[in-house]
Amino acid sequence: MWSRRLSRLRPVVCGVEELRRRRREREAVLRKARREQQLVSKRLLREDAREEAGEGLVVAILGEVEVQQFLRLAQRGTEEKEREKALVSLRRGLQHPETQQTFIRLEGSMRTLVGLLTSNQALLQLEAARCLHELSHSEQSAVAEACLPATSYLLTYLSGHSSDFIELCLYTLGNLIVESEAVRRQLLPQGIVPALAACIQSPHVAVLEALGYALSQLLQAKEAPEKIIPPASASSSILGSTLPQHMLQLLQPGPKLNPGVAVEFAWCLHYITCSQVNNALLITHGALSTLGLLLLDLAGAVQRTEDAGLELLACPVLRCLSNLLTEAAVETVGGQMQLRDERVMAALFILLQFFLQKQPSLLPEGLWLLNNLTANSPSFCTSLLSLDLIEPLLQLLPVSNVVSVMVLTVLCNVAEKGPAYCQHLWPGPLLPSLLNTLAFSDTEVVGQSLELLHLLFLYQPEAVQAFLQQSGLKALERHQEEAQLQDRVHALWQTALHR
Amino acid sequence: AAAPRAARPPGRAARGSRAAARGARPRGRGRAPSSSPRAWYASPREHEFFEDGDVQRHLYLQDVLSQVAEAPERPRVPEFTCHVAGCCQVFDALEDYEHHYHTLHRNVCSFCRRAFPSGHLLDAHILEWHDSLFQILSERQDMYQCLVEGCTEKFKTSKARKDHLVRLHLYPADFRFDKPQKGRGPATPGASQNTAAEALGDDREPSEGEAMEVCSEPTAPSPAPAGGRWTYSHRIPSTICFGQGASRGFKSTKKRNKHH
Numbered sequence: 001m002w003s004r005r006l007s008r009l010r011p012v013v014c015g016v017e018e019l020r021r022r023r024r025e026r027e028a029v030l031r032k033a034r035r036e037q038q039l040v041s042k043r044l045l046r047e048d049a050r051e052e053a054g055e056g057l058v059v060a061i062l063g064e065v066e067v068q069q070f071l072r073l074a075q076r077g078t079e080e081k082e083r084e085k086a087l088v089s090l091r092r093g094l095q096h097p098e099t100q101q102t103f104i105r106l107e108g109s110m111r112t113l114v115g116l117l118t119s120n121q122a123l124l125q126l127e128a129a130r131c132l133h134e135l136s137h138s139e140q141s142a143v144a145e146a147c148l149p150a151t152s153y154l155l156t157y158l159s160g161h162s163s164d165f166i167e168l169c170l171y172t173l174g175n176l177i178v179e180s181e182a183v184r185r186q187l188l189p190q191g192i193v194p195a196l197a198a199c200i201q202s203p204h205v206a207v208l209e210a211l212g213y214a215l216s217q218l219l220q221a222k223e224a225p226e227k228i229i230p231p232a233s234a235s236s237s238i239l240g241s242t243l244p245q246h247m248l249q250l251l252q253p254g255p256k257l258n259p260g261v262a263v264e265f266a267w268c269l270h271y272i273t274c275s276q277v278n279n280a281l282l283i284t285h286g287a288l289s290t291l292g293l294l295l296l297d298l299a300g301a302v303q304r305t306e307d308a309g310l311e312l313l314a315c316p317v318l319r320c321l322s323n324l325l326t327e328a329a330v331e332t333v334g335g336q337m338q339l340r341d342e343r344v345m346a347a348l349f350i351l352l353q354f355f356l357q358k359q360p361s362l363l364p365e366g367l368w369l370l371n372n373l374t375a376n377s378p379s380f381c382t383s384l385l386s387l388d389l390i391e392p393l394l395q396l397l398p399v400s401n402v403v404s405v406m407v408l409t410v411l412c413n414v415a416e417k418g419p420a421y422c423q424h425l426w427p428g429p430l431l432p433s434l435l436n437t438l439a440f441s442d443t444e445v446v447g448q449s450l451e452l453l454h455l456l457f458l459y460q461p462e463a464v465q466a467f468l469q470q471s472g473l474k475a476l477e478r479h480q481e482e483a484q485l486q487d488r489v490h491a492l493w494q495t496a497l498h499r
Numbered sequence: 500a501a502a503p504r505a506a507r508p509p510g511r512a513a514r515g516s517r518a519a520a521r522g523a524r525p526r527g528r529g530r531a532p533s534s535s536p537r538a539w540y541a542s543p544r545e546h547e548f549f550e551d552g553d554v555q556r557h558l559y560l561q562d563v564l565s566q567v568a569e570a571p572e573r574p575r576v577p578e579f580t581c582h583v584a585g586c587c588q589v590f591d592a593l594e595d596y597e598h599h600y601h602t603l604h605r606n607v608c609s610f611c612r613r614a615f616p617s618g619h620l621l622d623a624h625i626l627e628w629h630d631s632l633f634q635i636l637s638e639r640q641d642m643y644q645c646l647v648e649g650c651t652e653k654f655k656t657s658k659a660r661k662d663h664l665v666r667l668h669l670y671p672a673d674f675r676f677d678k679p680q681k682g683r684g685p686a687t688p689g690a691s692q693n694t695a696a697e698a699l700g701d702d703r704e705p706s707e708g709e710a711m712e713v714c715s716e717p718t719a720p721s722p723a724p725a726g727g728r729w730t731y732s733h734r735i736p737s738t739i740c741f742g743q744g745a746s747r748g749f750k751s752t753k754k755r756n757k758h759h
Binding site for chain 1: 535536537538539541548549550551552554556558560597601602603605617619620647648650667669671674675676
């Protein structure tokens with residue numbers, strides 16, 4: 001089930017270093033885009049033209065005359081094969097932004113293309129759809145928005161049966177959706193949500209993955225929390241449709257779970273949960289138990305295979321769980337919906353170890369879940385202790401300041417539960433670690449260390465002695481000038497001296 | 500944008516101490532700690548905390564951008580003909596055949612041979628074009644159903660429905676799968692030209708059905724507008740089964756013509 005995801009990538013021609021460099025570049029671009037709240041990505045399905053045509057990767061730019069010729073031939077040619085070839089040539093030309101510009105500026109070109117898209121010649125339809133797909137992928141709004149006249153047809157075809165064609169339509173729609181609010185303002189009244197809700201019942205994996213992609217683009221929209229996700233009563237809204245239930249079904253671990261599909265729908269679920277529109281509804285559909293089981297499954301997979309890419313699924317799952325756990329509904333929904341303590345705790349730690357090796361930047365997210373699990377639940381704190389997870393947790397302290405703060409926060413969650421818990425925290429490796437973190441320069445880390453010390457002293461007074469013996473006061477002294485820490489330093493000082 | 504009960508997760512964007520952000524209880528020798536554990540909610544859109552996860556996600560999306568080796572991998576099979584009687588289309592790849600079949604033969608009206616992209620549209624067509632009972636009922640109640648999946652509105656006339664499609668659902672006025680019926684006989688290629696034809700100043704579209712036929716017996720249907728001609732064959736080969744046959748009656752004709 002978790003076997004290497006069928007890679008749809010061509011074997012790479014350039015070296016590993018080159019790849020790494022490109023990837024770093026792209027990462028930098030993405031980070032910048034995110035900070036400007038402009039993080040938008042589109043997907044492209046493309047036939048390997050190089051192998052077909054036997055030529056180099058360079059795509060010839062088509063001029064206005066050529067575009068017109070190809071269109072005319074496609075529409076009026078007498079020979080089927082001739083028409084197809086013309087459209088294929090056009091499609092190849094449209095890989096180039098300049099040709100795209102030429103195309104959209106040509107009067108009547110889109111209408112012709114739409115006519116071909118809706119013709120009853122199957123192969124022409126497919127090629128016309130591929131042309132549209134190239135256009136939809138453009139970074140230039142004008143080009144993508146030129147595809148608007150085709151959307152009602154793309155949606156109509158979603159209830160057809162040809163899986164390749166539907167897949168193509170879905171990726172095209174996904175690209176258009178993310179383009180602009182103007183596009184979405186057309187797609188929503190055209191019935192995109194019911195169309196997707198009908199299409200999600202398809203048995204084809206490729207269709208489902210494409211649908212997940214399109215849906216994730218829709219859910220990421222700025223206006224999604226107000227206009228697309230709610231309300232639960234209208235069938236044209238996400239929560240009012242059967243999409244949430246189907247999504248959760250597609251996330252159930254088991255032999256039928258497809259990683260590519262699961263990744264898409266996990267992100268969909270994440271966008272829904274973090275909009276906070278109606279998470280209680282998701283919980284009644286069993287989101288917590290599905291995600292919990294998926295977490296266990298992921299931990300198992302991580303232990304079995306070296307497969308990179310599992311973090312792509314782990315990340316949204318962790319986020320969903322973390323956000324759902326903040327819902328009041330969690331307390332009231334009992335029994336099956338609750339996550340079973342020990343296994344979830346163990347699974348999470350397996351994932352944390354995995355992150356430590358492969359993707360340390362995801363540690364904060366994993367620890368966030370740990371925080372949300374332990375914050376209000378004595379039983380999860382008990383699991384943490386009984387599974388001997390304090391030490392592995394402490395091992396994460398050196399990773400980064402953010403991680404340190406979170407580790408310390410989790411430990412505070414445990415310590416706050418009372419003397420019975422603190423007895424397991426000291427004696428042990430905790431105190432030396434704390435003396436270490438007190439030496440950090442980051443104010444937050446120190447602040448959280450002070451909080452933990454306070455709890456420790458409160459519930460496990462014997463620890464004070466040890467603290468003093470290990471030059472604890474000196475460690476405190478360092479921070480007594482710091483405005484944000486002064487009060488706490490002082491309070492601890494007093495406590496230490498007077499016990 | 501933090502919800503009232505949530506504190507900001509730690510990180511580069513943190514401002515001030517977390518305890519202060521949550522309205523901490525007084526510290527000192529009291530029993531309660533200065534900051535109580537809280538499960539926090541976070542919205543990734545704003546917080547730097549989630550930057551890495553989001554960036555990974557987008558790198559993944561963009562990686563799919565590489566060429567997909569589709570065409571070469573498709574197994575070529577010995578040429579075969581479409582098995583639907585009367586259709587002479589030839590194929591050498593199964594996927595091409597699949598799309599052809601679904602486009603031309605799957606949702607076909609047995610009365611007029613028009614092909615539709617979905618069962619939903621086929622049903623609507625049969626009801627509205629070939630069911631006399633529908634005509635009678637529609638004089639008394641709203642029978643024309645909106646074509647958009649999920650919309651339950653019904654209308655008195657085809658035109659009213661079209662207005663609804665255009666105004667509410669932002670459909671194009673010349674939506675291909677909602678051509679109004681123009682009587683029962685072959686109509687003249689009239690006003691409802693296919694717009695693609697208009698674009699290049701040509702009258703081509705209504706006769707496109709015939710021009711594409713490779714074989715002499717035009718059983719492949721033409722979804723042309725009402726202005727197009729019917730290609731009605733009286734001889735229905737025995738290999739084609741339409742359930743109870745093509746006769747029309749007052750019984751519901753809805754389920755008869757679906758190919759499963």
